[in-house]
Amino acid sequence: MRRVVITGMGAVSACGLGAEALISATQAGKSGAKPVQFEDLPQQRVSTAARLSKEDIAAIVGPKPHKMRDPVVEYALHAAREAVAQAGLGEEHFGEACGVSIGSGQGGAETLNTNYLKFGREGPMRLDPMTVPKIMNNAAAGWVSIEFGAMGPAFCLATACSAGSQSIGLGLQMVASGQVERCLAGGAEACLVSGGFRIWELLRVMTATQNRPFSKDRNGMMLGEGAGVLVVESLDAAQERGAQILCELTGFGTNADAGDLLRPDPKRAAACMRMALKHAGLSPDRIDYLNAHGTGTVANDINEVVALRDVFGENLEGLEVSSTKPIHGHALGAAGALEMIVAIGALLRQSAPPTINFSEVDPKIGLKPVPNVAKPVSISAVMSNSLAFGGINASLVAQRYDDC
Template sequence: MKRIAVTGLGAVSALGASTDENWQAVSAGRGGIARCVIGDSPYGPGGLELPMARVAEGYGAALDEALGRPTSGGLDPFAAFALAPALEALEQSGLRGDAVLKERTAIIFGHGQGGLATLEAGYERFFGMKQARMHPSTVPKVMVSAGVSAAAMAFEIRGPVFSISSACASSAHAIAQGAAMIAMGQVDAALVGGSEAVSTAGSVRAWEAIRAMSPVTCRPFSADRDGMVLGEGGAVLMLEAWDHAQARGATILGELVGWGMSSDAFHITQPSPEGQARAIRQAATQAGVLERDDILISAHGTGTPLNDAAETSSLVEVFGDRARAMPVIATKSAHGHLIGGSAALQSVLGLRALAEGLAPPIQNFTRRDPACDLDLVVGEARPITAGLLLQNAFAFGGLNVALLFAAPSGGS
């Protein structure tokens, strides 16, 4: 089985339009959550004001400039939020335009819901405005594979290209799938990650209907946490066979040393600590690090009462009391919940935390909850000496993924 190097990172969110901008914000304790009014169309039920983390206006123009041609206008926002980070990761890796790798590179993105903005605009046109004809670009913009298709065409990549959809675990599954293909020798490199743009009127109302949204803000692991905050954006990692990256003198930013996947087979929305623990244990066992203590935990950390308590229990089940001494970060408190794109963005930020030796603080934290008795990084960023990053991703339907990364000098 080939080792998996990380040679490129890309990110966009409410915190900024690059990995550096996102990292500078979270490490300094700056957040991108703000109150927004959604759904004030004349065809809807009226505006709803809630906290959200939305990408700044002008993003499409910036993407077009970066690509050197108009592209964003033909994409739903969710696809654009994947394309720009893919460009950033590809350029950092030094592989853009590599003639050999064009057929030995995969693109795998994860998205929970796809082109909701396009879909809702079409429904408004059809049901609200009573227009019989839908826009001719509706289908190619709505399809969940729009992002990977756009990336393949933009970068002339002819290897395996497809999307994965598993709700909030989507981009974590995409990362694991790309790693598995490299490990087995099917490809030499893979652009992996995900994105989401679900802060549309209908989507927000749907999330509100299941009482998942906080009316205040995202407060992971805090005793008064009361729900998640929706975010927009995406992130992409360039994974590469370790020997291939070394042979070409690439800068290796980290190593993916283990991944675990499981299903709760329990409840459509309620998490199971046992199911989560199986994924975490599987990743740690594959990586051979089950007994190590130098682990930075990047929690799924949605800020919902059930999730954060269940995640605490799953960590203690796997690592015992040692889990309570491992530093825990939860960056959704800064960039919101990107649904299918969250795990990729959190992986990017976690890898930067390993590289910088600095754990960003959990934002909006108020007071401790006895049910979440972990070593939470709160207040301000904390220097760390961790050699490993555990990235958790848990989804509705009981779908769990755990990813274990190592710093370049902290492998298994």
């Protein structure tokens, strides 16, 4: 199997446009949470989400929205363009040598929501005739492939909160096996629409105050949106063209709980992390920073920490843990991609980002994550976890290139 590296990163998030904006915000503990109010939800209980600013959306979509592209596609394209530019890829680097793996949990949510509302108010004759190509989950992957002429395998994993992480892992597998030389891999989500927001409210997992993962007073998650795309490339191909190598992507694990649809199984999450460590050829004590799934719900945080202790020891000695979801929100299908960029940022900056809003250790968990302020630390390897509805888990491991 070939060695695989990351040569480019791109991001769109509530923290701003660009991977650097995302990494800087998570390191500074500056949240992208903003007030949200939907005209269609007069009794809206939750009024905060990590949404993009109007200015950033305008910069991405432009003055005249594309008639065949939902915002989820525009987010993915923007992130992909940034990643490709950083990697220094030209037309000669795409074709059949490049694959695409862009996950999305909900696809074109804004288009679907708009058309359902129009159908109810105005009847079937006023609907957008381009609705089908705009709402497809694989639209982002398709448009990214078209934009760059990437003719290798193109995938869209719709595995809820693990979609972004699994997509990067699939890109790693394709490159390592020699199927392609490189892959544009990540996730995209544009889920902050009235109908979608309301059904999340009904699930009663969103906080009406602040997102506080692992804290004793945590009371739910905060939705987010955006996209993250990585250029995943064989080491040989990157070296041959003189590319700057950001890090080496060395481990991927994924499995299923085959149990409860909504509540994660600590034993299966632990098995997933061990799979990623085995793939990377690392013992648990080699991981210095771990970006947790850390949604801030009562059940998720307890079960995830049980899994962490199973893998890394009861005291988690030498391991810095944080959840950055209070900063960029839980971006569902884009979450794993954004959080992998955050973890790589920690590796590059040698600094563990904080879990903001943390107030008090929960005795039922006993974990004090990196609280509120970033912590300088020597980091040679990082892990990022995604534990999705459906009982689908994914873990990724990256290492400093000069340490591999």
